[in-house]
Amino acid sequence: MTQPDAPQPKTADELGAALLPRDRVLADTYLANWNKRLAGEAAKYSEKGKKYLDRFKREDVRAYIAARLSEEVMSAEEVLARLSARARLxxxxxxxxxAYEVSVYEDRPLQFKIDNLEAQVGQMLAYDPEVLKSRIERLQAEISELTVELALNPAATYRVQVGTETRYRxxxxxxxxxxxxxxxxxxxxxxxxxxxxxxxxxxxxxxxxxxxHHKLFTEKHEHSGRVGMVIGIDIVPPEGAQ
Known part of the structure; x- marks a missing residue:
């Protein structure tokens, strides 16, 4: 004979729907903050006599809370899965x-810079020597300093930016x-x-x-200090002694 299928336990939604509205509020509030007194206040149960505590003892309320917890609490498999994901971090x-940009420079002969500054001075003199007097004098002073530097070191160079390049960090x-x-x-x-x-x-x-969990480690426990020991000794009396 075929055995009838065992009745399926009711879901949390089904158990909750069967509760009195105030008891549903009581249980849901408790599950949200784990405070029975606040749950009683939310369900409008009087603090006097603490009647709300009696409602928590009802079988239907307890069954609903247990069903909700069973749905929300992690299973052992989920705990292990989450631990595994964390272990693989x-x-x-x-x-x-x-990406970020950095400037690219090249070394060029110092004479190139002197020639460039002299060309600028020539353009300013041709344009308006009086208006550009201060700038002309400043460039001429720089040319004089660079000329002295070049005389002391004919191989002198200067750096000039020729572009940028992309790097990554x-x-x-x-x-x-x-x-x-x-x-x-x-x-x-x-x-x-x-x-x-x-x-x-x-x-x-x-x-x-x-x-x-997988019992991969063997833990050893070391003891220090004096260890009392009791040793049993058999005493054989002399012949004839009682």
Whole structure:
């Protein structure tokens, strides 16, 4: 004979729907803040006599709270899955490559700079020597200093910017953590003078917990100090002694 299927337990929604409205408010408020007194106030139960405490003893209220907890509390498999995800964390998950520009310079003979400054002076003299007098004098003074430097060192050079190039640096990034699915493991973040800094969860601790779960480690306990010992001694009386 085929055995009838065992009745399925009611869901939290079904149990909640069967409660009195005030008891539903009582239970839901309690599940939100874990304070029975506040739950009683929300459900409009009088503080006098603490009647709300009696409502928590009702089987239907207790069953609903238990069902809600069973739905919300992590299962053992979920705990292990979350620990595994944390144990696999890599520092690379929290960083990204950021592009930045740097100037590129070349060394050129100092005579080139002198020639360029002399050409500028010539243009200013041709344009309006009186209006540009102060600038002309400043350039002529610089030319004189560079001429002396070149005379002392004929191989002298100067640096001139010829462009820029793109370089990359590794920086912490909350967006990278989000894209890599590890944002939940960021434990704190702040912006300082040097940019964003944040701390993420300890992967090693998660690995230790998983190792203990799988019994990968053998713990040894060492004892120090004096250890009292009782040794049993059989005493054989002399022949004829009682």
């Amino acid at each position: 890599s520092g690379e998950d929290f960083f990204e490559q950021q 590794t920086v912490p990034s909350l967006e990278a953590a989000r894209q890599n699915g590890v944002l939940q493991f960021v434990e704190g973040a702040e912006y300082g003078p040097s940019g964003l800094k944040f701390k993420w969860a300890d992967a090693l601790r998660a690995q230790e917990l998983l190792g203990k």
